[in-house]
Amino acid sequence: MSATGNQNQPIPYIIVPNVENAEKLIKMAEIEVGKTGFYTTTTKSDGIRFKCDTMEKHKALLEFCTKLHSSTFVKSSLHEPKRYRIIIKGLHSSTSPDWIKYKLAAHGHTVLYCKNLIGQKSQTPTNTFRVDLEYKENNNEIMDINKIGTYIVNIEKSIAHTSIIKQCHKCQKFNHQTEDCKSREFVCYKCAGKHHSAECSKPREKEGKCANCGGNHIATYQGCPIYKEALENYETQPSTPKKQSHNQMNNATPLLSPPRPKNAPRRQYDLLEQLELLKIFEKNLKDLNEAHRETQN
Ligand SMILES: [Zn+2]
Ligand SMILES: [Zn+2]
Ligand SMILES: [Zn+2]
Structure with missing residues (x-):
């Protein structure tokens, strides 16, 4: 086995939302691709999540599920601590x-x-x-x-799974924080529309649209080419002395946004903006809770 190549990329989940008869679906899947080499978990949307051992099995199962349920989609399994x-x-x-x-x-x-x-x-x-x-x-x-x-x-x-790469919750661009955003308009992280994410009407099962690359994913997806670029720009920077880099990790210093000079005035928000930011914060918290609950299932 080679140490490089695509066979080592994580295999995504296949998610079939709103399944009426899971027993039947799984039985048909077993007939299609065999009884071994995949497992299932349940999803919050009353669906079934398939995870395959091999990419070959994944492709076969995805084709089968998509034919059976047109709303089937795949989800990255990047967050698996494997x-x-x-x-x-x-x-x-x-x-x-x-x-x-x-x-x-x-x-x-x-x-x-x-x-x-x-x-x-x-x-x-x-x-x-x-x-x-x-x-x-x-x-x-x-x-x-x-x-x-x-x-x-x-x-x-690697900082790939940590939040050292800052992403603005207002314009969704990288390397600055919401409070330092110079954009006048809110951009939705789910559909790239000109509204704040909390007001998005995109149905959960509909594919997202990325505000940064225009791709079919939400703007916070870590597989986004623009995110990867920001990450690689960081990773290929000349190395910092070891001790310092560990301290920076511990203090969670935002490495990419320049430090605010002491005594510099913080950006002032008007009341409406503050309310909108609060709404986004509440929505993000809710999403986070839901995602957490989903992983408990
Ligand atoms: Zn911004
Ligand atoms: Zn939206
Ligand atoms: Zn993208």
Whole structure:
């Protein structure tokens, strides 16, 4: 098995909303793709969520479900804590992923995926590699490694699943916060419409539209090419001294928005804007609660 390539990408969930007869649906799915290699969970919308072991099975099942229920959709399984993503800085760009895999195995780490990152501005390979490790108890210890082969390296936990990349809740763009937004209009994170997200009338099962790339996903989707670009811009920045970067993580310093100068006046909001922001906050909280409840099912 190769350490690179698409077979290591997470397999998304298939979600069939509003299922009338789950027993029948699952039985038909078993006839279609076989009794093993997938499992099901229930969803809040009275639907069934399928998760397959292999991409082949996923594709076959998706085709079957879409034929049967036109409202079938797929959902990224990025939030599954199955892999531990790190960033290694300081290896020559020509270093082979298999060599990195071999070297890290000697420290007890299993590499699932390894990729050299391309600089967004230069469009050339960098000295930075993104590595996904199998989720294990020793994952944190990898940060103590400062040498791979003859290279002096800097290893950091990837920020992909944390909120260091700021996203504005008003205009949905990256690298600034709502309170620093210069846009006059609200943009919806669900449908890209010119209204605030709390007032969106998009039905839950309808595909979103991204305000940043125009793609068929909501603007907070971590698979969005614009989000990935913001992330890679951050990841390919020259490495910071290790101690400092850990402190920054702990203090959750917004690394990408410049610090507000001391004594600088905060932006003033009028009452209407404050109310709108409050509404968004309440809506986001509700969404978060719902998402949390959904994961409990
Ligand atoms: Zn903004
Ligand atoms: Zn909307
Ligand atoms: Zn997008």
